[in-house]
Amino acid sequence: MEKFVFLLSLWSAKILSLLIRIFKLGQASNFPGKIALSLQKDFLKHFILKENCKVIVITGTNGKSTTTRFLSNALKTASKKTIFNKSGANLLSGIATLFSTCANVFGTISHEYIILETDEATLPLLTDQIKINFIGITNLFRDQLDRYGELDTTIKLIEKGINKDKDIVLILNADDPRIAYLNSPNKKYFYGLNIIDSHIDSNGSNNKWLADPEEITSCPKCNNILKFEKKFLAHLGNYKCPTCKLARPELDFEITNHKTDEQTLYFDLLTKKIKSGFFTHMIGVFNLYNALCAIACIKTVSPDTTNVHIQRSFQSYSTIFGRGEKITLENKTSWIYLIKNPTGATEVLKTLTGIPNARFMIAINDNFADGRDVSWLWDVRFDILSSHKKEIFVSGKRAYDMALRLKYADISQKQIKINDNLIKSLKDAVKSMNEQETLFILPTYTALLELQKRGIAKSEFLT
Amino acid sequence: MQNKKQLTLELAYLYPRLLNIYGDRGNILALRYRCNARGINLNVTTIEIGENIQGDKFDIYFIGGGQDQQQQLVAGDLLQKKSVIISAIDSDAVFLAICGGYQLLGKYYRTKDGNELKGIEAVDIYTLAGEKRMIGNVICKLLDSGERIVGFENHSGKTYFGSGVKPLAKVIQGSGNNGEDGYEGIRHKNVFGTYLHGSLLPKNPYLTDEIILLALERKGLRLPELIIDDAIENIAHKKAEKISY
Ligand SMILES: [Zn+2]
Numbered sequence: 001m002e003k004f005v006f007l008l009s010l011w012s013a014k015i016l017s018l019l020i021r022i023f024k025l026g027q028a029s030n031f032p033g034k035i036a037l038s039l040q041k042d043f044l045k046h047f048i049l050k051e052n053c054k055v056i057v058i059t060g061t062n063g064k065s066t067t068t069r070f071l072s073n074a075l076k077t078a079s080k081k082t083i084f085n086k087s088g089a090n091l092l093s094g095i096a097t098l099f100s101t102c103a104n105v106f107g108t109i110s111h112e113y114i115i116l117e118t119d120e121a122t123l124p125l126l127t128d129q130i131k132i133n134f135i136g137i138t139n140l141f142r143d144q145l146d147r148y149g150e151l152d153t154t155i156k157l158i159e160k161g162i163n164k165d166k167d168i169v170l171i172l173n174a175d176d177p178r179i180a181y182l183n184s185p186n187k188k189y190f191y192g193l194n195i196i197d198s199h200i201d202s203n204g205s206n207n208k209w210l211a212d213p214e215e216i217t218s219c220p221k222c223n224n225i226l227k228f229e230k231k232f233l234a235h236l237g238n239y240k241c242p243t244c245k246l247a248r249p250e251l252d253f254e255i256t257n258h259k260t261d262e263q264t265l266y267f268d269l270l271t272k273k274i275k276s277g278f279f280t281h282m283i284g285v286f287n288l289y290n291a292l293c294a295i296a297c298i299k300t301v302s303p304d305t306t307n308v309h310i311q312r313s314f315q316s317y318s319t320i321f322g323r324g325e326k327i328t329l330e331n332k333t334s335w336i337y338l339i340k341n342p343t344g345a346t347e348v349l350k351t352l353t354g355i356p357n358a359r360f361m362i363a364i365n366d367n368f369a370d371g372r373d374v375s376w377l378w379d380v381r382f383d384i385l386s387s388h389k390k391e392i393f394v395s396g397k398r399a400y401d402m403a404l405r406l407k408y409a410d411i412s413q414k415q416i417k418i419n420d421n422l423i424k425s426l427k428d429a430v431k432s433m434n435e436q437e438t439l440f441i442l443p444t445y446t447a448l449l450e451l452q453k454r455g456i457a458k459s460e461f462l463t
Numbered sequence: 464m465q466n467k468k469q470l471t472l473e474l475a476y477l478y479p480r481l482l483n484i485y486g487d488r489g490n491i492l493a494l495r496y497r498c499n500a501r502g503i504n505l506n507v508t509t510i511e512i513g514e515n516i517q518g519d520k521f522d523i524y525f526i527g528g529g530q531d532q533q534q535q536l537v538a539g540d541l542l543q544k545k546s547v548i549i550s551a552i553d554s555d556a557v558f559l560a561i562c563g564g565y566q567l568l569g570k571y572y573r574t575k576d577g578n579e580l581k582g583i584e585a586v587d588i589y590t591l592a593g594e595k596r597m598i599g600n601v602i603c604k605l606l607d608s609g610e611r612i613v614g615f616e617n618h619s620g621k622t623y624f625g626s627g628v629k630p631l632a633k634v635i636q637g638s639g640n641n642g643e644d645g646y647e648g649i650r651h652k653n654v655f656g657t658y659l660h661g662s663l664l665p666k667n668p669y670l671t672d673e674i675i676l677l678a679l680e681r682k683g684l685r686l687p688e689l690i691i692d693d694a695i696e697n698i699a700h701k702k703a704e705k706i707s708y
Contacts, residue, residue, distance in 0.1 A: 378486025
């Protein structure tokens with residue numbers, strides 16, 4: 001009977017996927033799985049995986065999609081049969097859709113590697129249904145606090161997911177104290193940075209309260225404030241507890257130095273006392289972490305994938321610049337960069353303001369998927385834009401909140417062009433540009449979906 | 464500018480490193496902006512754990528909200544500063560406390576397992592851990608002026624009043640102090656306690672000016688007459704009043 005319900009659910013999902021694709025109805029990466037799960041609650045449990053199939057979950061606040069893509073690309077380059085879920089499809093419904101599409105009509109999946117970008121809160125639901133072999137965690141930042149409550153709640157959800165199975169091997173960001181010291185007896189590998197750059201005291205001491213947004217600064221063991229020798233990005237860094245002596249774990253995978261030009265990131269990876277060089281066409285410290293997490297995962301889950309495979313897969317990634325997507329509007333170049341939390345948005349601004357002839361459009365929505373609470377805008381370092389001379393276009397349902405944020409970042413009111421209609425605002429922005437300029441569009445999640453629906457953004461993007 | 468000595472207000476920003484979620488710094492930015500517009504210099508001093516407060520120096524105090532772990536750290540340190548803060552409040556310093564910081568000005572926060580996180584008893588309120596989080600946009604009406612205030616709340620603690628204290632506002636939409644009595648925040652002497660972030664002050668210029676005015680009055684000064692262009696503030700405020708979630 002169970003088997004019958006499963007097959008019925010599976011076929012329904014398959015037929016729905018097909019119909020959605022034929023009639024271009026959108027929602028293809030979530031809806032079929034959602035229906036299957038509504039027909040059978042433990043739908044995912046019934047798939048038959050290959051005996052040596054490895055299931056790898058990537059979770060954390062920022063960089064899940066990029067890391068998932070890096071990892072999948074490298075495994076594919078090494079000729080491993082690999083599947084992964086599209087970004088934005090990281091809840092159970094998205095994973096169920098992926099499984100339904102990739103399985104044969106009997107529910108058998110014959111791939112060797114299944115890479116699942118997974119929302120933090122979904123992890124415990126997922127480990128209930130399928131056997132996971134590895135979990136890679138990127139970082140934890142405040143993100144949609146109104147959805148999950150607080151970071152303390154998020155880490156507990158992740159722990160709950162992990163602690164259902166002692167055999168899951170963890171690949172953890174040692175530079176994020178809360179992740180490095182998450183509560184679990186499982187086997188752990190650690191990755192982290194050992195580079196020179198550090199942003200401690202980058203702000204004058206008079207304006208400490210305007211510094212970059214930061215998360216956890218207290219010791220996971222004794223709750224006293226951690227002392228950072230270096231901070232590479234927000235609260236990610238090399239730390240020690242002055243009270244109980246807890247320190248960043250020994251690194252199994254580390255980046256020892258890096259160099260960046262306008263479009264490329266070069267770095268050296270040290271593991272098992274061997275140093276090797278890589279480069280990728282991306283910029284920003286965020287992507288250094290994403291590449292590192294991906295390499296740590298690759299080397300853990302598939303030891304026979306070589307550095308050559310990895311480098312080749314990085315190079316084939318050239319169409320993706322940073323976390324962005326390139327589009328052309330009326331012969332003018334634009335890039336879309338999703339923004340969704342204070343740290344991510346601040347890093348995007350820091351990276352983009354360094355680019356000559358940059359122009360900006362910011363679109364803020366407060367739909368459920370964006371987070372209802374727009375107070376995070378006040379934690380973003382929009383003051384980075386205060387020396388920007390040109391108009392800044394703001395749009396979305398909360399365009400006026402965004403405009404207000406810019407005003408209080410000392411951007412002149414005359415420079416702020418407000419239009420809550422996304423498409424009109426974009427048209428105005430493009431019209432105002434000259435040919436040498438590049439427009440950077442920074443939308444929240446549902447504003448990006450809107451651009452996608454209007455055919456402006458492609459169907460795939462990175463988060 | 465004339466040679467006259469510039470007006471300066473001193474603001475103590477308590478624990479910005481630990482209590483820094485929900486865009487609380489926006490409140491300081493709003494105060495600074497509206498001070499600067501009137502030729503007043505707002506001097507911001509950050510006070511972290513273990514650092515002393517020069518009590519008589521400050522005209523305005525600000526404390527924001529944080530996550531549970533950070534709030535516990537702060538609670539212990541705040542007790543050390545209790546007498547300085549209470550005497551500042553007694554001498555009519557203006558105090559804006561949001562969310563977790565608001566709770567810590569009261570008697571205690573009692574968790575579900577009955578543990579009590581001690582507050583500094585500056586105002587006669589206490590907070591009990593609630594079952595469900597109160598999250599969403601809030602519209603309320605200030606009790607003393609009738610002005611409407613908008614913000615966003617996100618708390619599970621339910622705050623109740625002892626005797627002789629007055630709420631800040633009446634809730635029109637949202638939960639407020641406890642989701643039961645229809646009131647939001649506290650107003651005691653020059654203390655403003657509230658669950659609203661958003662940030663609170665940028666979209667509520669009336670309240671920002673009220674805080675500046677009180678801080679000046681305490682020094683025997685008047686708020687310089689000046690019309691500030693509040694077009695964006697007013698539209699953002701009006702739009703927030705229409706949000707029903
Ligand atoms: Zn410690």
